[in-house]
Amino acid sequence: MRVDIISIFPDYFAPLELSLIGKARGTGILDLNVHDLRTWTSDVHRTVDDTPYGGGPGMVMRPEPWGQALDAVGDGTLIVPSPVGKPFTQADAYALAALDHLIFACGRYEGIDQRVIDDAASRMPVREVSLGDYVLFGGEVAVIVIMEAVTRLLPGVLGNADSLTEESHAAGLLEAPVYTKPASWRSREVPDILRSGDHGKIARWRRDQSLSRTASRRPDMMAAYPLDQLDKADKKA
Ligand code: 6GU
Secondary structure, X not given: OEEEEEEXXXXXXXHHXXXXXXXXXXXXXXXXXXXXXXXXXXXXXOOOEEOOOOOOOOOEEOHHHHHHHHHHHOOOEEEEEEEEEEEOOHHHHHHHHOOOEEEEEOOOOOOEOHHHHHHHHOOOOEEEEEOOOOOOOOOHHHHHHHHHHHHOOOOOOOOOOHHHHHOOOOOOOXXXXXXXXXXXXXXXXXXXXXXXXXXXXXXXXXXXXXXXXXXXXXXXXXXXXXXXXXXXXXXXX
């Protein structure tokens, strides 16, 4: 997968050299390029913003550098992180992981001139995505979040592909709690059932934990869970 990230703060993306994303870059699974938007300015001050038409607080990113930047990286799927975007979900992560070329446009200030997004949308798919109902300084951290969610779904990145099918959100439910050694720690014991060796009972326990956690923490997810996915033994939440 090829990824181009355009930002006025390219240094924000140093963490993408670490850990499993860094490794995916090293093995060629991920071809990631970070670009400084100011590369595509032509004035001596390398200006990227100006005051909003219609008035109001803050500054808006000017269209010219963005137009040139997007022309330079070529077409793909453009992702614009923004608090007015559609909430980003695990389903979106899977959809993006299937694409060949992602382009991230990181806005700062009050956002990017809308014509940049409209112009790009005339030649490539554009997705405005939000991380949640709060406001960040800019899209940079959101891009790191999205890249983590997407990269771990690329074939060959995770050692154990079962991690993907078992995890929270994969099946529309939150995962059960997990434990490791020692069996007793600060007088707190690992649930006996997990040490019983009875794989049927363990699966049942995890399923019950998963359902009760989801029902109490995420009633929205529980309500959306398909009824025909509940088996006879699933306790009523
Ligand atoms: Cl994706 N960007 C910004 N700037 N703020 C946000 C956001 C994204 N998601 C929630 N708040």
